[in-house]
Amino acid sequence: MKVSYKWVKQFIENFDEDIEKVVEKLNETGLESTYEKFGNYIPNLTTVKILSIEKHPEKDNLLVCKATDAKKEYQVITAAKNVKEGDIVVLAKEGAVINGREIKPVKFGSLTSEGMFLSFEELGIDIPSEGLFILGKDAPIGVDASKLLDLGEDYIIEVEITPNRGDALSVRGLAREIAAIFGKKRIEKLPVVSILKERLPEINIETDRLNRYRGIIIEDVKVEVSPLDIQLKLIKSGQKPINNIVDITNFILLQEGQPLHAFDLDKLEGKIHIRQAVEGEKIIALDGNEYTLNENDIVIADDKKAVAIAGIIGGDNTKVDENTKNILLEAANFDPSSVRKTAKRLGISTDSSYRFERGVDIENLPNAQDKALELILSTAEGKAVGEKDVYINIYKPKKV
Numbered sequence: 001m002k003v004s005y006k007w008v009k010q011f012i013e014n015f016d017e018d019i020e021k022v023v024e025k026l027n028e029t030g031l032e033s034t035y036e037k038f039g040n041y042i043p044n045l046t047t048v049k050i051l052s053i054e055k056h057p058e059k060d061n062l063l064v065c066k067a068t069d070a071k072k073e074y075q076v077i078t079a080a081k082n083v084k085e086g087d088i089v090v091l092a093k094e095g096a097v098i099n100g101r102e103i104k105p106v107k108f109g110s111l112t113s114e115g116m117f118l119s120f121e122e123l124g125i126d127i128p129s130e131g132l133f134i135l136g137k138d139a140p141i142g143v144d145a146s147k148l149l150d151l152g153e154d155y156i157i158e159v160e161i162t163p164n165r166g167d168a169l170s171v172r173g174l175a176r177e178i179a180a181i182f183g184k185k186r187i188e189k190l191p192v193v194s195i196l197k198e199r200l201p202e203i204n205i206e207t208d209r210l211n212r213y214r215g216i217i218i219e220d221v222k223v224e225v226s227p228l229d230i231q232l233k234l235i236k237s238g239q240k241p242i243n244n245i246v247d248i249t250n251f252i253l254l255q256e257g258q259p260l261h262a263f264d265l266d267k268l269e270g271k272i273h274i275r276q277a278v279e280g281e282k283i284i285a286l287d288g289n290e291y292t293l294n295e296n297d298i299v300i301a302d303d304k305k306a307v308a309i310a311g312i313i314g315g316d317n318t319k320v321d322e323n324t325k326n327i328l329l330e331a332a333n334f335d336p337s338s339v340r341k342t343a344k345r346l347g348i349s350t351d352s353s354y355r356f357e358r359g360v361d362i363e364n365l366p367n368a369q370d371k372a373l374e375l376i377l378s379t380a381e382g383k384a385v386g387e388k389d390v391y392i393n394i395y396k397p398k399k400v
Contacts, residue, residue, distance in 0.1 A: 001158065001169060001174075001254075002156050002158045002236070003157055003171050003174060003237055004038070004150075004154055004155075004157075004232075004233055004236040005022075005035070005154060005156070005157055006150070006154045007233050007236070007255075008171055008175050008178065010175075010187065011171065011172055011175035011179075011186055011187050012175050012179045012182075012184050012185075012186060013179075013184055013185040013187055014184070015178075015182070015184050017182060019035050019155045019157075020035070022157075022178060023035050023157065025181045026157075026159070026178070029177065029181065030165075031160075031161070031168055032160040033158065033159045033160075034157075034158050035155050035156065035158070036155065036158075037152060037155055037156075038150055038151065038153070038154040038155060039123065039124045039125060039149070039150075040151060040152045041146045041147075041151050041152035042092075042096060042123070042124070042145075043095070043096060043097075044092065044094070044096035044103070045092055045093070045096055045118070045146050046090075046093060046141075046142060046144065046145055047069065047088055047089070047091070047135060047140060047141045047143055048067035048068055048088070048090075048142075049067060049070075049086065049141045050066070050067050050083060050085050050087045050088075051065075051067060051068055051073070051085065052065070052085060053065050053066075053083065056108065056109065056111065057110075058108075058109035058110065058111075059077075059108055059109055061079055062077050062078065062108055063078055063079070063083070064076075064111060065077070065078060065083065065117070067089070067091065068141070069141055069142035070142040074091060074093075074114045074115055075111070075113065075114050076091065076113050076115050076117055077106075077113035078116075080117060080119075080131040080132045081131060082130065082134065083117065083132050083134070086137070087132075087134050087135075087225075088134070088136065088139045088141060089118070089132050089134060089135060090117065090132075090133060090135070090145045091116070091118070091145075092115055092116045092117075093114075094114070094115065098116065098122050103115060103116050119132055119133055120133050120235070120240075123149065123151065124151070125235060126238070127235060127239075127240050129240070135225075135228050135231070136225045136227050136228045138227045138228055139228045148228075149232065150232065154236065156236055157174070163357070163358055164358075165358070166257070166355065166358030166360065167359075167361070169257050169354070169355055169358060170257030170258075171256075172257070190367070191367065191370040191371045191374040192374065193370050193373045193384065194384065195373075195384040195386065195387045196385045196386060198385040199217050199219075199386040200386040200388050201215035201217055201328060201386060201387070201388045202388075203215055203271070203274070203388050203390055204271055204272065204273045204274070205274050205390055206273055206274060206275035206276070207275055207276050209276075209298050209335040209338045210274050210298070210310075210334055210392060211333040211335065211362055211391075211393040212332060212362055212389070212390065212392060213274055213330070213332045213333075213389075213390045214330075214331045214366060214369060214387065214388065214389040216328070216329045216369065216384055216386070217265060217328055217329075217385050218328075218329060218376060218377075218382045218384050218385070219325070219326045219382055219383055220325060220326070220381065220382045220383060221245060221324065221326070221327055221376065221380040221382035222381050222382070223243050223244060223245055223322050223323075223380065225241070225243065226243065226244040226247040226248070226379065230244075230247050230251050230375075231247065234247060234250055234251060234254070239254075243320065243321075244379050245262050245324070245327060245376060245380060246262065246320055248372050248375045248376055248379070249261060249372060250351070251372075251375070252369075252371055252372040252375075253352065253355070254351075255368075256367070256368035257355055257361065257364075257368075258355075258360055258361070258364060258365055258369070259311070259332075259351070259352035259355055259360070260329065260330060260331050260368070260372055261300075261314050261329075261330045261352075262320050262327045262328070262329050263308075263320075263327060263328040263330065264318050264319065264320050264321070264324045264326070265328045266324075266325065266326055267307075267317060268318060269302045269303050269304045269305070270303025271302065272328070273300070274299075274300055274332075275298070275299060275301060276298060276299075277293035277294060277295060277296075277299045277306065278293070279293075279294050280292060280293075280294070281299070283306045283309060283315050283317075284315065284316045285314065285316060286315070286319060288316070291309065291346050291348075293306070293309070293342075296338070296341065297310075297338075297342045298311070298338055298339075300330070302318075305317065309346070309348075310339070311332070311334040311338075311352060311356040312339060312346075312348055312353045312356075313348060313350050313353075327376075329372060331365050331366070331368065331369035331372075332365075333356075333360055333362045333365060334356050336357050339353055339356040339357055340357040343357070362395050363395055
């Protein structure tokens with residue numbers, strides 16, 4: 001698990017210990033940990049807003065962009081296809097050095113490019129990308145982009161979690177461990193959400209390998225680029241931002257240790273069934289691979305098809321995309337051994353399966369899911385119109 005040290009410190013009161021000492025103490029307690037600096041400061045980077053985009057008159061594969069930092073307007077020529085008017089991006093100005101090359105005005109045909117828009121790789125961030133890094137509409141323009149992105153100003157803690165320490169497999173869990181080591185108080189903030197009772201999810205439980213399942217229907221969401229803070233925390237954890245809905249589920253998984261999944265509600269046909277797979281049943285997952293299931297596997301399904309391999313990976317057939325308007329937000333607690341066996345047989349290891357295999361706090365499920373809901377309502381608009389919580393194997397604390 002990789003997490004930002006700045007993120008961890010947000011859950012500990014008045015805490016600013018040296019990273020080297022923190023990692024040393026974690027190793028002493030049995031949590032094998034290392035750390036590294038997040039990126040390197042790059043001078044002459046700024047944030048700009050795209051004002052207009054036109055095709056290059058002489059180069060078919062290039063776009064001519066006008067961008068502003070609120071003080072100056074720039075003309076930048078790019079081959080990136082994921083940029084649109086209104087986007088906020090990172091501009092390497094004249095004098096910046098990117099991958100060993102100094103940025104200077106460059107002519108493409110009859111037009112001059114006054115800088116270079118940057119991707120993750122060009123910023124020195126080890127995340128594959130298919131275009132530019134789009135910062136999100138909340139990002140300020142005309143500021144030092146290196147400082148805004150914490151390049152060279154944060155540390156990444158990487159922790160190897162043993163099978164018996166699933167409690168430490170989250171930002172909050174790691175913060176709890178560090179707070180206990182240093183005798184500090186933890187900071188906890190409860191979500192504040194309102195869920196109507198207009199449209200309740202129809203959920204059928206047809207397996208004994210499920211402990212709890214809670215679904216929330218959220219209507220009229222707006223799928224777009226995530227706020228910068230969420231993107232940065234995912235990036236520092238080695239995850240590629242996708243969109244605000246998917247990013248929030250991944251964000252909460254990292255922060256709370258509770259896997260979540262968002263289904264495009266309009267792609268679901270009928271009720272939700274948590275059941276054993278049919279022998280030979282197939283599903284194309286979000287990783288693009290087709291998997292053949294057997295009767296020992298658990299699936300999430302609608303009336304006609306499997307839509308997720310439970311506790312492991314969602315299906316491509318109900319994924320959230322730019323056209324999604326309504327979602328079903330899922331939080332569940334599956335039998336760890338069942339998840340482990342299916343993941344091993346299919347050769348899949350995901351952040352979700354990794355956590356379910358080690359045990360997830362069933363009592364924190366609604367708290368974590370409501371935190372995701374709070375973020376969705378604040379960043380993607382929409383309204384929560386109904387929820388259903390099926391709690392089968394109720395947790396009973398062991399007497400000591």
